[in-house]
Amino acid sequence: xxxxxxxxxxxxxxxxxxxxxxxxxxFEKLSPEERDAAPRTLFDLSKPCQALVIWAKDPExxxxxxxxxxxxxxxxxxxxxxxENIHLINYIExxxxxxxxxxxxxxxxxLEDFIAHMLRRVQRLFDPLRGPLSTRIAGASRLxxxxxxxxxxVTGGLQNLDKERVARDFxxxxxxxxxxPQLPTPPEKEKxxxxxxxxxxxxxxxxxxxxxxxxxxxxxxxxxFWIHARxxxxxxxxxxxxxxxxxxxxxAIGERTKAKARELLxxxxxxxxxxxxxxxxxxxxxLGEATFKEGGAEFSWNPIxxxxxxxxxxxxxxxxxxxxxxxxxxxxxxLARLAEILTSDxxxxxxxxxxxxxxxxxxxxxxxxALLMGWIILEEFYVKDLWLSHISKxxxxxxxxxxxxRWTVDQRLEALNIAQILTNEEYNLLMKIKNARNNIVxxxxxxxxxxxxxxxxxxxSVARSYIGKHLGAKLHELW
Numbered sequence: 001x002x003x004x005x006x007x008x009x010x011x012x013x014x015x016x017x018x019x020x021x022x023x024x025x026x027f028e029k030l031s032p033e034e035r036d037a038a039p040r041t042l043f044d045l046s047k048p049c050q051a052l053v054i055w056a057k058d059p060e061x062x063x064x065x066x067x068x069x070x071x072x073x074x075x076x077x078x079x080x081x082x083x084e085n086i087h088l089i090n091y092i093e094x095x096x097x098x099x100x101x102x103x104x105x106x107x108x109x110x111l112e113d114f115i116a117h118m119l120r121r122v123q124r125l126f127d128p129l130r131g132p133l134s135t136r137i138a139g140a141s142r143l144x145x146x147x148x149x150x151x152x153x154v155t156g157g158l159q160n161l162d163k164e165r166v167a168r169d170f171x172x173x174x175x176x177x178x179x180x181p182q183l184p185t186p187p188e189k190e191k192x193x194x195x196x197x198x199x200x201x202x203x204x205x206x207x208x209x210x211x212x213x214x215x216x217x218x219x220x221x222x223x224x225f226w227i228h229a230r231x232x233x234x235x236x237x238x239x240x241x242x243x244x245x246x247x248x249x250x251x252a253i254g255e256r257t258k259a260k261a262r263e264l265l266x267x268x269x270x271x272x273x274x275x276x277x278x279x280x281x282x283x284x285x286x287l288g289e290a291t292f293k294e295g296g297a298e299f300s301w302n303p304i305x306x307x308x309x310x311x312x313x314x315x316x317x318x319x320x321x322x323x324x325x326x327x328x329x330x331x332x333x334x335l336a337r338l339a340e341i342l343t344s345d346x347x348x349x350x351x352x353x354x355x356x357x358x359x360x361x362x363x364x365x366x367x368x369x370a371l372l373m374g375w376i377i378l379e380e381f382y383v384k385d386l387w388l389s390h391i392s393k394x395x396x397x398x399x400x401x402x403x404x405x406r407w408t409v410d411q412r413l414e415a416l417n418i419a420q421i422l423t424n425e426e427y428n429l430l431m432k433i434k435n436a437r438n439n440i441v442x443x444x445x446x447x448x449x450x451x452x453x454x455x456x457x458x459x460x461s462v463a464r465s466y467i468g469k470h471l472g473a474k475l476h477e478l479w
Contacts, residue, residue, distance in 0.1 A: 005081070005082060008082060009055070009079040009080075009081065009082075010079075011159060012053060012055065012079050012157070012158065012159045013077045013079050015158060015159045015163060016051050016053070016077050016079075016158065017075060017077060018163050019045065019158075019163040019166060019167060020045045020049060020051075020075055022163055022164055022167040023045040023046075023167040023170055023171070024045065024046065024047075025167075026167055026168065026171045027045075027046055027171065027174075030171070030174065030175070030178075031178075033178055034174055034175055034178040035174075036178070037174055037175075037177040037178035038174045038177075039068075039148050040177050041170075041173050041174050041177050042140040042141070042142060042150045042152070042173075043140070043150075043169075043170035043173055043174070044066075044068070044148060044150075044170075044174070045066070045167075045170065046068075047068075047074050048068055048069065048070060048072070048073070048074040049066065049067075049068055049074060049075065050066070050067050050068075050069055050072050050073075050074075050075075050076040050077070050078075050102050050105075051064060051065070051066050051076075051077045051078070051102075052064070052065040052067075052077075052078045052080075052096075052100055052102040052103060053065075053077070053078065053079045053080065053081070053158075054080050054081060054088075054092060054096055054115075055079060055080065055081030055082045055083065055157070056081060056082065056083060056084075056085050056088050057081070057082040057083065057084060057085070058084055058085055059085070059126055059133075060082070060155075060156055060157055061122055061125075061126075061153065061154060061155050061156070062081075062152075062153075062154040062157060062158060063115065063118050063119070063122075063151060063152070063153060063154075064151065064152040064154060064158070065102065065103075065106075065111075065143070065149065065150075065151050066148075066149070066150050066151070066152070067102060067105065067106065067144075067147055067148065067149040067150075068147050068148040068149075069102070069105045069147050070147070071105055072101060072102065072105060076101070076102065078100050078101065078102055080092075080095065080096045080100070089119075092115065097111070097112070106143070106144070106149060110143065110144070111143070114141075114143045114151060115151075117141075118139075118141075118151055118153055121139055121153055122153060125138055125139075125153070125155060126155075133155040133156070134155065134156070135154075135155060135156025135157065135160045135161060136154070136155060136156070136161070137152050137153070137154055137166075138153050138154065138155045139152070139153040140152045140153070190293045190294055190295055191293065191294050192291065192292070192293055193235065193242060193244065193292040193293060193294065194242040194243075194244050194252055194253075194254040194290065194291070194292040195254060195256070195290075195291050195292075196241070196242075196252060196253050196254040196255045196256055196261055196289075196290060197252065197253060197255065197258055197261035197262070197265075197287045197288065197289060197290055198244075198250055198251060198252030198253070198265075198287070198288060198289075198290030198299060199250070199251060199252075199265060199282050199286045199287050199288065199307065200248075200249050200250050200251075200307045200310040200311075201249040201250075201251055201269070201272070201279055202279065202280050202286075202306065202307045202310070203278055203279065203280070203324075203325065204248070204249050204310060204324045204325070205249040205277070205279075205324055205325045205326070205327055206247060206248060206249060206324040206325070206326050206327070207233035207234070207245060207246070207247050207248075207249065207326075207327055207328075207329055207332050208233055208247055208326075208328065208329050209326075210324065210326050230246050230247070230248070230250075230296070230297060231246060231247045232244055232245070232246055232247075232292075233245050233246060233247045233329050233332060234329065234332055234333055234336065236333065236336060238253060238264065238268070238336060238339070238340055239264060239340055241253055241254040241255050241264070242254035242292075243336060244292050245332055245336075246297075248310075248324075249310075249324070250290075250299070250310075251265060251268065252290035252292060252297075253265055258284065258287060259284075261287065262282055262283075262284060262287055265282050265287075266281055266282050266353060266356060267339050267340075267342075267343040267349065267352065267353070268335070268336055268339045269281060269282060269356055270339070270352035270353055270355060270356040271335055271336075271338055271339035271342060271343075271352065272335055272339075273352075273355065273356055273359055274342075274352060274355065274460075274463065274464065274467070275335060275338070277325060277327065277335075278325065279356075280356075280359070280360040280363055281353075281356045281357055281359075281360040283305075285302050285304065285305050286302070286305045286306070286307050288300040288301040288302065299311065341471070342467060342471065345471075347381070348466070348467050348471075351377055351381055351463050351466060351467070352463070354373050354374075354376055354377050354459075355373075355374075355377060355459060355460065355463050357369075357373045358370050358371075358373035358374045358377070358456055358459060359456065361373060362452060362453075362456055365449075367446055367447050367448075367449060367452045368440050368446055368447065370452050370455075370456065371433070371436055371437060371440065371447050371451070371452045371455050372437060372440060372441075374433075374452070374455040374456050374458075374459040375433060375434070375437045375455065377459040377462055377463060378430065378433065378455070378458060378459055378462060379409055379434075381462060381463075381466050382458075382462045382466075383409055383412055383413065383416070383430065384412075385466070386412075386416055386421055386422070387404075387405075387407070387412040387415075387416060388405060390415075390416065390419060390421055391404040391405065409434065410434075413427060413430055413431060413434070429454060429458065430458075432451060432454075433451065433454065433455045433458070436448075436451050436452075436455075
């Protein structure tokens with residue numbers, strides 16, 4: 001078997017040498033201007049030329065590296081393989097990269113990155129659902145300009161192609177590259193609707209009527225979903241900045257400062273949460289630059305963000321991912337408007353953002369942080385409010401009021417319970433949550449899931465009551 005592999009490699013080497021000679025025979029017939037264009041293509045076999053082939057089998061493909069090194073002899077051809085795919089990665093690392101003279105003439109890191117990129121492209125090519133591939137040069141890209149270094153991906157084997165025809169195709173490509181390109185008519189400048197930062201709402205949502213697959217083919221490929229995914233469900237203004245929300249739940253704000261953009265988006269997220277839509281806070285790692293134009297949109301994202309999978313269409317139909325919550329266009333519009341109204345009040349904005357943080361920590365099973373965020377809401381916007389309201393009815397003396405206002409939360413809870421402003425049940429729950437908070441701060445203990453749930457349930461109730469008290473019936477439009 002080893003001798004057979006050597007024989008196959010020698011035959012391929014002979015085929016490549018024949019291709020180089022045929023190419024140069026036709027190359028001589030080109031005009032000087034056309035020859036000068038050869039380095040601009042990805043198929044230049046003129047002198048000096050060296051070729052390295054990494055040959056895999058089952059299924060068969062080849063990665064061909066072509067370089068014009070003045071430090072190596074012309075027509076140097078190295079063939080590694082054929083090697084079974086299961087052993088290919090180790091073979092490249094342990095044999096090709098260590099022993100190849102051509103590989104040794106190229107920057108090691110750049111070469112490794114380039115080959116890795118080519119292998120990932122090969123993975124995408126050999127999709128079993130797309131059927132068998134024909135033998136051809138299926139892709140080509142450039143590694144270096146100086147010295148000229150390019151790579152080809154060959155599905156099947158070069159040795160099965162007609163080298164005269166391949167050489168003609170290369171020459172045709174060079175001739176085409178040599179032609180003076182006609183200056184294209186400059187496109188009309190497309191209007192930019194928004195430039196800032198954006199992120200997918202998570203857990204994912206869909207705005208408007210959710211398209212359903214109409215066939216098994218669509219269920220596999222997701223056609224109907226992605227036809228509509230980037231449609232704009234809302235184009236509006238939020239705090240004097242453009243706001244766009246797409247049907248698949250991407251939300252972008254026209255704010256150029258990343259920290260401010262995150263704050264504004266979390267204002268909207270917290271309002272969604274308050275009104276019953278399960279969402280998590282936006283972290284800095286989740287945000288990416290966003291540009292919306294009349295004809296389309298461009299996004300960037302961090303691949304290690306928990307939301308990164310939402311940018312890849314193939315993941316949206318895998319059952320393990322969360323099902324999208326469907327929200328009507330009118331509701332998302334009203335929620336955005338409500339967020340602007342609510343967060344115009346600094347205290348309400350603080351409550352909403354604390355609630356969003358607490359909910360996100362809880363969703364991530366970070367119970368310590370969740371309870372601490374929830375307790376801040378309870379202490380600062382519930383117990384404190386009850387206490388200050390109570391003592392304002394007891395005394396009008398400023399000094400006494402000031403002294404009573406400095407009472408600790410323990411003292412306040414006791415007094416509010418004695419005054420029957422807090423029922424025994426409410427008092428016991430608040431004391432239980434406060435003790436859990438103290439155990440976190442002073443002992444580093446992790447609270448139980450149950451006490452955190454009770455804390456957040458009460459915090460949400462307090463937040464809604466507090467906001468309702470300050471803004472009247474405005475919330476009921478969406479509840």
